[in-house]
Amino acid sequence: xxxxxxxxxxxxxxxxxxxxxxxxxxxxxxxxxxxxxxxxxxxxxxxxxxxxxxxxxxxxxxxxxxxxxxxxxxxxxxxxxxxxxxxxxxxxxxxxxxxxxxxxxxxxxxxxxxxxxxxxxxxxxxxxxxxxxxxxxxxxxxxxxxxxxxxxxxxxxxxxxxxxxxxxxxxxxxxxxxxxxxxxxxxxxxxxxxxxxxxxxxxxxxxxxxxxxxxxxxxxxxxxxxxxxxxxxxxxxxxxxxxxxxxxxxxxxxxxxxxxxxxxxxxxxxxxxxxxxxxxxxxxxxxxxxxxxxxxxxxxxxxxxxxxxxxxxxxxxxxxxxxxxxxxxxxxxxxxxxxxxxxxxxxxxxxxxxxxxxxxxxxxxxxxxxxxxxxxxxxxxxxxxxxxxxxxxxxxxxxxxxxxxxxxxxxxxxxxxxxxxxxxxxxxxxxxxxxxxxxxxxxxxxxxxxxxxxxxxxxxxxxxxxxxxxxxxxxxxxxxxxxxxxxxxxxxxxxxxxxxxxxxxxxxxxxxxxxxxxxxxxxxxxxxxxxxxxxxxxxxxxxxxxxxxxxxxxxxxxxxxxxxxxxxxxxxxxxxxxxxxxxxxxxxxxxxxx
Amino acid sequence: xxxxxxxxxxxxxxxxxxxxxxxxxxxxxxxxxxxxxxxxxxxxxxxxxxxxxxxxxxxxxxxxxxxxxxxxxxxxxxxxxxxxxxxxxxxxxxxxxxxxxxxxxxxxxxxxxxxxxxxxxxxxxxxxxxxxxxxxxxxxxxxxxxxxxxxxxxxxxxxxxxxxxxxxxxxxxxxxxxxxxxxxxxxxxxxxxxxxxxxxxxxxxxxxxxxxxxxxxxxxxxxxxxxxxxxxxxxxxxxxxxxxxxxxxxxxxxxxx
Numbered sequence: 001x002x003x004x005x006x007x008x009x010x011x012x013x014x015x016x017x018x019x020x021x022x023x024x025x026x027x028x029x030x031x032x033x034x035x036x037x038x039x040x041x042x043x044x045x046x047x048x049x050x051x052x053x054x055x056x057x058x059x060x061x062x063x064x065x066x067x068x069x070x071x072x073x074x075x076x077x078x079x080x081x082x083x084x085x086x087x088x089x090x091x092x093x094x095x096x097x098x099x100x101x102x103x104x105x106x107x108x109x110x111x112x113x114x115x116x117x118x119x120x121x122x123x124x125x126x127x128x129x130x131x132x133x134x135x136x137x138x139x140x141x142x143x144x145x146x147x148x149x150x151x152x153x154x155x156x157x158x159x160x161x162x163x164x165x166x167x168x169x170x171x172x173x174x175x176x177x178x179x180x181x182x183x184x185x186x187x188x189x190x191x192x193x194x195x196x197x198x199x200x201x202x203x204x205x206x207x208x209x210x211x212x213x214x215x216x217x218x219x220x221x222x223x224x225x226x227x228x229x230x231x232x233x234x235x236x237x238x239x240x241x242x243x244x245x246x247x248x249x250x251x252x253x254x255x256x257x258x259x260x261x262x263x264x265x266x267x268x269x270x271x272x273x274x275x276x277x278x279x280x281x282x283x284x285x286x287x288x289x290x291x292x293x294x295x296x297x298x299x300x301x302x303x304x305x306x307x308x309x310x311x312x313x314x315x316x317x318x319x320x321x322x323x324x325x326x327x328x329x330x331x332x333x334x335x336x337x338x339x340x341x342x343x344x345x346x347x348x349x350x351x352x353x354x355x356x357x358x359x360x361x362x363x364x365x366x367x368x369x370x371x372x373x374x375x376x377x378x379x380x381x382x383x384x385x386x387x388x389x390x391x392x393x394x395x396x397x398x399x400x401x402x403x404x405x406x407x408x409x410x411x412x413x414x415x416x417x418x419x420x421x422x423x424x425x426x427x428x429x430x431x432x433x434x435x436x437x438x439x440x441x442x443x444x445x446x447x448x449x450x451x452x453x454x455x456x457x458x459x460x461x462x463x464x465x466x467x468x469x470x471x472x473x474x475x476x477x478x479x480x481x482x483x484x485x486x487x488x489x490x491x492x493x494x495x496x497x498x499x500x501x502x503x504x505x506x507x508x509x510x511x512x513x514x515x516x517x518x519x520x521x522x523x524x525x526x527x528x529x530x531x532x533x534x535x536x537x538x539x540x541x542x543x544x545x546x547x548x549x550x551x552x553x554x555x556x557x558x559x560x561x562x563x564x565x566x567x568x569x570x571x572x573x574x575x576x577x578x579x580x581x582x583x584x585x586x587x588x589x590x591x592x593x594x
Numbered sequence: 595x596x597x598x599x600x601x602x603x604x605x606x607x608x609x610x611x612x613x614x615x616x617x618x619x620x621x622x623x624x625x626x627x628x629x630x631x632x633x634x635x636x637x638x639x640x641x642x643x644x645x646x647x648x649x650x651x652x653x654x655x656x657x658x659x660x661x662x663x664x665x666x667x668x669x670x671x672x673x674x675x676x677x678x679x680x681x682x683x684x685x686x687x688x689x690x691x692x693x694x695x696x697x698x699x700x701x702x703x704x705x706x707x708x709x710x711x712x713x714x715x716x717x718x719x720x721x722x723x724x725x726x727x728x729x730x731x732x733x734x735x736x737x738x739x740x741x742x743x744x745x746x747x748x749x750x751x752x753x754x755x756x757x758x759x760x761x762x763x764x765x766x767x768x769x770x771x772x773x774x775x776x777x778x779x780x781x782x783x784x785x786x787x788x789x790x791x792x793x794x795x796x797x798x799x800x801x802x803x804x805x806x807x808x809x810x811x812x813x814x815x816x817x818x819x820x821x822x823x824x825x826x827x828x829x830x831x832x833x834x835x836x837x838x839x840x841x842x843x844x845x846x847x848x849x850x851x
Contacts, residue, residue: 200731347700351686351693358688358729435684439745442648443701444674593651 015129016136019120023137053152060156087157088171089259091150092178096255099142099182100189105206106138107183107190111299112199127296131187135292139183147175154262163266170265170277174258177284184291191295191304204360211367254283341452344445348453349460352432361517362432369420400552408545410477411487412538414469418462418495419537423530426458426502430510430591431520437512437592447588451503451581459499466491486562490544493569497540497576498533504580505529512592536576544569599626600659601675601753601784602647607656609642609808616642618808620656624784624801626752629775631799632788635838639808640788641681644757647786648678661752674702676753677746681761681788683738687731691722691741694730695748702749709748716744720770735762743771747778754778756787760794772798796830806838 031042064084111117111134120130151171158167193202261276298304341349356362433440440450470491474484509525544565551561602624609617617639624630634640645651647658649665649672658665661675685694692713699709717726720740725733730741739762746754754775760768775785776798789795795802796816803813812822812833819833 198732343700343703347697351689351697354693355686355688435682436686438650438678438680438684439686439698440701441650442673442676442678443698444670444703445701446670590652 012126012129012132015125016132019125019129019133020136023133049148053148056149057152057156060153061159062156064153064157065160084157084161085263086259088154088262089256091154092174092258093253093255095146095150095175096178096182098146099139099179100186102142103138103183103186104190105203105210106141107134107187108194108199108203108206110134110138111187111190112194113203117299121300127300128292131292131296131299135180135183135187138186139179143175143179146179150175158266161266164268167262167266170262174262174277174280177281177288178258181284181287181291184288184295187295188291188298191298195304208360208363208367212371216371254280341456342449344443345449345453345456348440348450349456352453352457355432359517366421366424369417369424372417372420404545404548404552408487408490408541408548410473411470411491412541414466414473414491415494415498415537415541417469418466418491419498419533421462421465422458422495422498422502422533425462426455426499427506427526427529428520429454429458429503430507430588431512431514432517434512434514434517434520441592447585451507451585451588454507455499455503455577455581458503459496462495462499463492466495482558482562486544486548486566489566490541490569493573493577494537494540494544497573498537500577501533501536501580502529504584505532507581507584507588507591510591540569540572540576543572599662600624601626601661602630602755602786603657603659604643604647605657607643607646607658608654609639609646609651610654615808617646617653617805620805620808620810622803622810622813624753624786626782626784627779628800629779629785629787629798631795631802632786632805633790633792633795633802633834634788634805638805638838640805641757642808643805644678644755644786644788648676648755649673650678674749675751676755677749677751679739679742679746679754679756679759681757683735683742685730685738685741685745688729690727690729691717691733691737691744692726694741695744698745698748704749712748712750713744716747719774720744721767736764736767739763740767740771743774747774752783754783754785756785758789759787760789760791792830792834802830804834804837811837 031039034042064087117130121127154171155168157163158171257276258280261273261278261280263273264270265273265277267273295304356366430437467488470484470487473479474487479487505525505528509529511520514520547564547568548558548561550556551558551564600623602622604623605621607617607620608615620639620643622630632640632643642651646653647660647665649669652666658672660672663672663675665672686697689697695713695716696709699713704712717723720743722737722740722744725737730738733741739759743756743759746756756775759771759775763771772794775787779785779800787799801813801815802819804811804819812819814822816830819830820828822833822837
């Protein structure tokens with residue numbers, strides 16, 4: 001019988017296999033055509049992941065076995081068995097919720113943004129096969145990650161607890177069932193949200209939130225310590241955590257049935273175990289089936305592609321202005337500024353600032369330096385955190401050097417945050433144009449004007465932040481006016497120098513071929529720029545504060561230190577700002593011609 | 595034709611990508627008031643030639659003059675005189691249509707009042723008024739194409755270069771664009787457009803150039819092209835296929851049989 005004349009149900013599995021094979025082929029091709037370094041990295045990562053799985057498995061086996069030993073119970077005075085039995089409950093509940101939320105972004109991409117849905121749906125494969133494949137494609141990486149951490153612990157628990165043999169395959173079965181159910185529900189969630197908001201906007205907001213939460217999580221420990229609290233865990237806190245965990249393990253919560261059922265089965269309580277596991281698998285299958293059928297229906301009927309709430313279009317201006325009085329895009333900065341800067345420069349400045357503000361994917365890239373900035377500001381400015389503590393016994397010379405280091409060390413920190421910001425703003429200034437670069441290239445725009453505009457786009461926001469930091473430091477540390485002004489000069493010039501270098505390297509390695517701002521990069525040349533500015537920053541800053549330190553050591557009048565440092569630092573900073581962009585100007589003329 | 599000044603002139607234009615010769619010794623002229631159609635099969639070198647004319651690509655050798663300015667030696671003057679509509683309307687997605695036009699106006703250093711007047715005029719003529727304050731990522735392909743044309747027309751260029759301007763447009767928008775191009779030519783501009791739609795070229799263009807494998811194989815009016823073709827080749831389609839090779843046709847009919 002011809003495959004196409006078979007019933008849709010009969011064609012389902014072969015079609016799913018075909019689509020999965022296509023996905024595997026795409027992955028294999030991208031691996032095959034990758035650079036050798038990337039191939040080696042991929043292989044090393046796979047080996048490391050396998051090794052990590054093995055390590056977690058043996059560690060769990062040993063640790064859980066140790067926790068179950070009777071000697072520990074005698075010694076510690078409490079039985080950890082109820083806690084251990086809560087571990088599968090916790091893992092399966094986390095797995096379900098984790099897959100439900102983490103699949104959201106991937107499914108949004110797969111169903112709305114990948115652009116292949118129309119092609120797949122118009123091909124002679126059952127629509128169900130397309131959806132199953134999309135769900136599997138979205139869920140497999142997350143499932144792999146969950147299995148990497150969860151399976152070794154669950155198997156370790158089984159071995160150390162001498163669980164029944166049936167426990168082991170059922171762990172995998174339940175894991176797969178819960179994963180599919182979560183992915184199905186996540187697909188429905190994606191469609192509901194996309195009915196209300198444009199998918200691309202949802203993806204932007206999601207990217208921004210993910211970036212922010214990741215950085216906040218990675219810095220939470222530091223932030224906690226910064227607030228002056230030491231992380232110590234007492235015995236009562238551990239007991240409290242155990243109690244909370246076990247309270248979570250109630251029979252009324254469906255998320256607990258999988259873990260509890262497996263523990264019961266492993267421990268030989270067959271009836272309760274089989275009932276709970278069967279309930280979990282059955283409900284998961286029902287949820288998956290329901291989600292699949294509903295998602296297909298919503299998508300095919302067009303319901304999920306017709307927005308209901310977002311009829312409010314993205315409007316940049318809500319009022320219509322009379323033609324004669326409309327200012328140009330470069331107008332808002334004022335006529336005074338326009339005398340100094342040409343209209344094209346101002347237009348590029350305003351355009352770039354508008355785009356940074358409107359595209360949240362750009363903001364998600366800037367969130368790292370901003371959070372670092374806030375974090376270090378709190379760390380350095382909070383009271384009772386002297387970097388160089390004053391002591392009455394300390395000789396005056398050390399005391400004055402110490403105060404210098406404390407003041408200018410804080411400026412150094414603001415410059416470090418500025419360096420991170422400039423890495424994105426200046427390093428990617430040209431790449432950020434993407435496929436729209438033709439508009440600048442086809443316009444009668446001088447290369448110097450383009451370089452000035454891109455320089456200012458990166459420099460102005462970074463300088464503003466640096467200045468604010470300086471003002472805050474100076475007020476809190478009661479810096480003298482001379483110190484304050486000198487700090488402003490040092491900040492402005494160091495940032496300008498780094499900006500020039502990063503801009504030049506970014507231009508040299510510009511990449512205009514991207515569709516998501518998070519994927520743009522200036523490649524190896526951009527990294528080189530970052531490395532060079534990492535050296536340039538301390539050197540320039542050294543030129544500024546070195547003469548001041550020398551003046552303090554040799555007890556020369558401070559004005560000499562300011563003058564010498566100001567001249568030397570200004571020369572180096574200005575050279576960094578001007579020379580590298582000047583060197584790449586010819587290259588900028590020929591950008592995007594390959 | 596309004597007058598006979600040469601507004602686009604290429605001489606022995608060559609573009610090499612490594613060993614590959616994308617454009618080989620192309621010499622052509624487009625006069626003021628003329629609509630010039632540039633035809634060729636896929637990969638023949640149309641877009642490469644166009645990009646060199648508007649200053650997006652540096653030729654390997656040869657010269658290009660736009661409105662009398664050498665594109666290599668006087669790029670700013672040449673660019674100020676020309677407008678370009680690319681085949682794919684890649685525009686700043688997060689700017690509104692109105693903001694885009696003002697941005698372009700500033701790039702071309704237009705006077706404030708003229709910029710405001712011109713942008714409103716273009717938005718109205720191209721039927722983008724309603725969507726003028728919405729960001730471009732909410733525009734349909736046709737609207738983006740029209741926004742791209744509006745951007746190219748902002749500074750009222752003497753030379754308008756368009757790469758496949760009617761692709762993806764509905765008949766009404768395609769007709770609108772054709773009318774605008776004709777009016778531009780009547781006002782003395784030179785319009786250089788590439789297209790795959792031979793009917794457009796036949797009906798709209800005063801002269802047609804056909805490029806194949808990077809070489810300009812024919813240039814002239816429809817009558818001149820007919821004279822170049824074999825006996826019985828009266829339609830542009832026949833002439834085009836005759837000049838660019840019709841071997842694929844036989845192969846296609848073999849496959850489809």
